[in-house]
Amino acid sequence: MNNGKMSKSSRLKRLKSIAWSICRAFLLIGLAYIVLYTIVYIIVVSVRAPEEMMNPAVVWITRTFTLDNIKYAIEFMEYWVSLGRTALVSVVCTLLQCISCAFAGYGFARFKFKGRNVLFACAIMTLLVPTQITMLPQFINYVRAENATGIIMIDTPIPLMANAVMGMGLRSGLFIYLFRQFFKNMPKELEEAAYIDGCSPMAAFFRVIFGNARSIFLVVFVLSIVWYWNDYYTVSMFYSSAHPLSITLQNLHSVLNMSRNAEGLPFTATENAVIMKSGALLFLLPILLLYSVLQKRFTQSITDSAIVG
């Protein structure tokens, strides 16, 4: 009697949990659809013959598959040259930013010095100031530094890298914050053991902390490289001759309007719109590939690094 009751309630419980899994699957698929919708749209359209855009029967599945759009986009974006420079600038700046922000975050987290809280508030405040407001004076200062030292800086990657190495890259304040939270939650015993062994704080940082902070470094690396990849404002100010992908993609529309296709005819508005999608796909592809490689570890790192307020 008693046994029968038990199995009934446990069966109810199982039924409940199955119902919830189905419900959860529906919710997640629905929400994921909102996210994936755009990327699928970009991929589908970029391999579609432009005439099909007008065909109302074609929504998702393309009938005539073509790579012409992608070829045009590669040609008019000067894709390979731009890609190389964009990758170089994003990767180098991201690495420099990781190091400088980790240093600052560690300093704020572990050492008690005069003015620590005020300076940390300043680091957060840099996030609230539109970059545009400091960019022009920065530019003038770089021009002056160029005149004073004789080293050419404008239109080279130097200003971008200098900003990154001094913790003033894109959204540095956020990264300093993330590092500080992470280091604050690390057990103090880690460094104390190193100090007893006679390490200086600097040596302890590289030997002990660095190896134990991989997850937060990965999080910051991914976020930072995504923002550098997408950035066009800073790079157009300091390194416009690089023609990074973010700028060539934006200019693609007007470049296409001025150019002619393989048959010597101007591009129609439809063709232009389709080739723009191919350009967008080419722009996103490298960073999406990088993300898909790192994704598993990245999401794992997010949960490991427990960013506690």
Add this chain to the structure above:
Amino acid sequence: MKQTKKASYEMKKRKYGYVFIAPWLLGFILLFAIPFITSITYSFNNVEIAVGDLILNNVGFANYKRLFTEDTSFLPTFYASLKNLIQIPFIIMLSFFIAILLNQKFFGRTLARGIFFLPVIMMSGPVRWILGSDPFFAAVTGCEKATSLAEFTSAQELLSIMGLDNVMTAFIVNATAQLFTLVWMSGIQILIFISGLQSIPKTYYEVAKVEGATHWEEFWKITFPSVSPMLMVNVFYTMVDILLGFSSPMLIKLKDTIYSVEYGYAAAMALVCFVVWAAVILLVFKLMSRYVEYLAD
């Protein structure tokens, strides 16, 4: 003897604090503080470009006066940027909800977590602008909006039958229609919430179970208080993202002003925005910190 040794060690450690923040501090002074102050002087001047330098003509408060009295688009754009802050509670609730779903164990969880970060990659730059200006994409989403609008109108009737006034109804309907935008803006917030949920010790739930707490009680007594610090972080991040993000109407106007080489005017505009935004953010924090419990620290 031991005391002094320890004190000197502490002193040394203190000095190392400065060593660690030195690169940032240098950058803060050279690349932020000085340019910021320079920008303040620009705002009181008419700035013209000469070869390799700038020529400043003092105009007093003319730039600020122009901002509030002559420029017809500044104040509306500015209000629009502040009005967008209404999205915050919805973004927070949605991302918290998604984070709770993604925190449960199920097949394909890692992939699902990866998908919700994609908006951050795709929407922080030019791709957003391309999709926004694409007539075909607008047509596709437009169609969807048309069908869903029909549903919304019936939902609207339902809500008004339920006794909600029109303003409230319109508000709810509008918020639902914006689900697309909200999901697109929740990428980082979801990650932060997941990281918070993961850091709650499992023992809390075990104890609660032994004590006979319901899921509802577990949520309000354990989950919610534990992630409340994350709530602050997310509210801050969302505010910064809305006000200074890539689609902020105010920043677009600021960029246009800079492209039309009116630096003094742009500096005045940026400064007014900064002061008001910083005040709003501080106010929200003061209000929130009363209600948020700090378990950590």
